[in-house]
Amino acid sequence: MSSGQEVGEIFGSGAGHATALLRSPTVIIASVGLWGMNVYLFRLFGIDYAHVLTLDLVKEKEAEIKNSIDDRSVVDEGDDDAGSLQGSIGGLEKRHSPAGGFISKSHPVPVSAPSSNASVGTISTNGGKSSTTMTLATTMTTPGAQRNPHDEVTAGKLIFFSIFLLLLLHSTTVIWIDFLGGSTIGAIFAFYSAVFVGIVIPLSSTAWIRKAVVTIFHRAFELVNPRCSCLQSGVPRAIPFIDVFFADAMCSMSKVFFDWGMLWHLAWHYPDAVPMDFEYILIPSLVASLPYLIRARQCLVMFTIGFMKSDPKRYQHMLNAIKYSTSLWPLCVSAYQKTVTSDAEKATLEKLLIVLLAINSTYSLAWDIVMDWGMMQNPIAVVPDSCAPNAASGGPSKNLSCAQTVLRPRLRFGASTSILILVIDMILRYSWLLRFWEKKLFPNSDVYILSTQFLEAVRRALWNLLRVEWENIKQTRGRDASGEADEEAVFENDPFLAPSTIAMSPLGRSKQTDDKHES
Numbered sequence: 001m002s003s004g005q006e007v008g009e010i011f012g013s014g015a016g017h018a019t020a021l022l023r024s025p026t027v028i029i030a031s032v033g034l035w036g037m038n039v040y041l042f043r044l045f046g047i048d049y050a051h052v053l054t055l056d057l058v059k060e061k062e063a064e065i066k067n068s069i070d071d072r073s074v075v076d077e078g079d080d081d082a083g084s085l086q087g088s089i090g091g092l093e094k095r096h097s098p099a100g101g102f103i104s105k106s107h108p109v110p111v112s113a114p115s116s117n118a119s120v121g122t123i124s125t126n127g128g129k130s131s132t133t134m135t136l137a138t139t140m141t142t143p144g145a146q147r148n149p150h151d152e153v154t155a156g157k158l159i160f161f162s163i164f165l166l167l168l169l170h171s172t173t174v175i176w177i178d179f180l181g182g183s184t185i186g187a188i189f190a191f192y193s194a195v196f197v198g199i200v201i202p203l204s205s206t207a208w209i210r211k212a213v214v215t216i217f218h219r220a221f222e223l224v225n226p227r228c229s230c231l232q233s234g235v236p237r238a239i240p241f242i243d244v245f246f247a248d249a250m251c252s253m254s255k256v257f258f259d260w261g262m263l264w265h266l267a268w269h270y271p272d273a274v275p276m277d278f279e280y281i282l283i284p285s286l287v288a289s290l291p292y293l294i295r296a297r298q299c300l301v302m303f304t305i306g307f308m309k310s311d312p313k314r315y316q317h318m319l320n321a322i323k324y325s326t327s328l329w330p331l332c333v334s335a336y337q338k339t340v341t342s343d344a345e346k347a348t349l350e351k352l353l354i355v356l357l358a359i360n361s362t363y364s365l366a367w368d369i370v371m372d373w374g375m376m377q378n379p380i381a382v383v384p385d386s387c388a389p390n391a392a393s394g395g396p397s398k399n400l401s402c403a404q405t406v407l408r409p410r411l412r413f414g415a416s417t418s419i420l421i422l423v424i425d426m427i428l429r430y431s432w433l434l435r436f437w438e439k440k441l442f443p444n445s446d447v448y449i450l451s452t453q454f455l456e457a458v459r460r461a462l463w464n465l466l467r468v469e470w471e472n473i474k475q476t477r478g479r480d481a482s483g484e485a486d487e488e489a490v491f492e493n494d495p496f497l498a499p500s501t502i503a504m505s506p507l508g509r510s511k512q513t514d515d516k517h518e519s
Helices: 015-044 049-075 080-092 155-179 186-201 203-222 240-253 253-270 276-307 315-337 343-373 379-385 402-406 414-429 430-440 444-476 487-492
Strands: 118-127 129-138
Touching: 015 049, 015 155, 015 444, 049 240, 049 444, 080 402, 155 414, 186 203, 186 253, 186 379, 203 240, 203 276, 240 253, 240 276, 240 430, 240 444, 253 276, 276 315, 315 343, 343 414, 343 444, 402 414, 414 430, 414 444, 430 444
Parallel strands: none
Antiparallel strands: 118 129
């Protein structure tokens, strides 16, 4: 993100710190409601977001099962061994998939068969003189007959839950501070405690919340889970799209992590003020940088995989890692700036911070458009053919509208909505420019930080729409109804900033089977 690297005040005392303590739960609540908006729009435009997010997990599980079957087929020989293999396959039928479904044995269905509820694949193994075919039908998180309706996450539930949390936060602070005479720190802990108790109470109406929380903690663990073993050689496990998507969301919550670190410091020194020293802002700053470090690590893992597989597009992962590193420098400078007392040094750091924020915003915006959303990937075709009423026959803009030529051939949300999202994202990427009018628009710096933090949550929600749309296009592109290659889909797969050894023409490059996710 571009506005999330600035940190709020942590030293001293006053009304500003009450705002600082309240901003992290406020932004979390807003993010829950905005995700409800995402769910509504995904379903409105017919995008199975659950399938898009979990497809890599399904493929990873299928690959593990296939490898285990292949390993067993090498050991087992003859008819008796083939029978044993058949039994082992039967035992796999009841294994649960990461998406919450199950693996069952049924009639073979082609992998490319379209389905909004299941990802189906066929695995064939040979054991001695016999062969066995197993179909992996993994039910996705889309509601079905086998799913409990109380577990379903809907837009209405998310929006209602966010409104309830907002009312709970307000009532908790009023009761704790105004009626009980407590502190803001106590009110925040009371709010988090009330939410925790409400979630753990085993009510059927809150079962979906408990399941969602368990999923969040599981994905958070996967963010730090090693993708390879130091004791074993081989290619590391690829980063699934859901973990990339989750880590990007955490980057937009960077200041929430800073606030949690600040809350720990304020509670530790309560009722005294936090001493103005670098060591007391170090922990909150390190916590705020964790999402960027995790996301950069994911990029390095994918770069390593690409290097080991000689993927010509592996350089994209390194460029992405560099992008996340540009988010760390403004955070460090902003944190150090809070400990400086000299006006001259503060002014120098302010100029440096502006330069770093401008670099990060521009780099991130370009990456949003070209890599995360798959737009404007062929500028050579855009220049001569953009908005031309009669495009050259056979050109990339053939039978395409102006927006499709400039952006990309497929726009699931429509041209006007996609352009609107692009423009808003461009504006919000530079929301840190409000700092030049901070004293005129905001009563203190913490209100300014809260405002930019909320704007970043809105930007991320809009970014989610085009990111999931582009991932859905990448997962389903390349084949039309007859099974022939889709020329427009191949055009959408053109690389960004391709080296001179890679042809920019859509017909002059081979399809990369290991095309992975970038954001």
